[in-house]
Amino acid sequence: QVQLVESGGGLVQAGGSLRVSCAASGRTFSRYAMGWFRQAPGKEREFVAAISGSGGRTYYVDSVKGRFTISRDNAENTVYLQMNSLKPEDTAVYYCAAGGTFYSRSAYYTQNQYDYWGQGTQVTVSS
Numbered sequence: 590q591v592q593l594v595e596s597g598g599g600l601v602q603a604g605g606s607l608r609v610s611c612a613a614s615g616r617t618f619s620r621y622a623m624g625w626f627r628q629a630p631g632k633e634r635e636f637v638a639a640i641s642g643s644g645g646r647t648y649y650v651d652s653v654k655g656r657f658t659i660s661r662d663n664a665e666n667t668v669y670l671q672m673n674s675l676k677p678e679d680t681a682v683y684y685c686a687a688g689g690t691f692y693s694r695s696a697y698y699t700q701n702q703y704d705y706w707g708q709g710t711q712v713t714v715s716s
Contacts, residue, residue: 590614590615590705591613591614591615591618591621591687591704591705592613592614592615592705593611593612593613593614593685593686593687593705593706593707594611594612594707594708595609595610595611595683595684595685595707595708595709595710596609596610596611596612596710597609597610597710598683598710598711598712599711599712599713600713600714600715601675601712601713601714601715602714602715603675603676603677603714603715603716604674604675605675605714606671606672606673606674606675607672607675607712608669608670608671608672609625609669609670609672609683609685609710609712610667610668610669610670611623611625611667611668611669611670611685611707612665612666612667613666613667613668613687614666615666618663618666619642619643619663620642620689620690621642621687621688621689622639622640622641622642622687622688622689622690622691622696622697622703623639623640623659623661623668623685623686623687623688624636624637624638624639624640624685624686624687624688624697624703625637625638625639625659625668625670625683625684625685625686626683626684626685626686626700627679627681627682627683627684627712628681628682628684628709629678629680629681630681632681634684634700635650636650636697636698636699636700637649637650637653637657637670637683638650638653638657638659638670639659639697639698640659640660640661640668641691641697642663642690644660644661644663646697647659648694648697648698652678653672653679656672656673656674656675657670657671657672657673658670658671658673659671668685670683670685672712675712675714676714677714677715677716678714679712679714680712680713680714681711681712682709682710682711682712683709683710683711683712684706684707684708684709685706685707686700686703686704686705686706686707687703687704687705687706688702688703688704689702689704
């Protein structure tokens with residue numbers, strides 16, 4: 590069982606930066622692929638970014654490439670999402686999720702491959 594707790598959301602102006610964090614319980618954090626997803630009002634939850642257990646592979650949705658960076662600290666059981674050059678369309682509840690060991694690129698992008706989810710943190714970008 591893994592428990593995930595997000596933090597760091599808030600209100601920021603367009604063009605600004607924000608870092609959200611996700612702290613995980615358990616002693617096997619490095620075995621889990623970690624992902625960030627988001628859900629805007631009236632929209633379905635979508636993939637944002639993911640990182641392999643070792644941190645050696647990262648994946649992003651096209652709309653955030655070059656602006657967002659996912660990273661992890663396995664010693665601290667934490668995964669981060671650094672968000673720069675934020676846009677109003679980035680406004681959403683951001684969720685972190687933990688999966689097992691993924692053997693395909695597509696698994697990182699797929700919500701039902703993740704077994705554990707946090708409660709979400711609100712990110713609001715004003716124009």
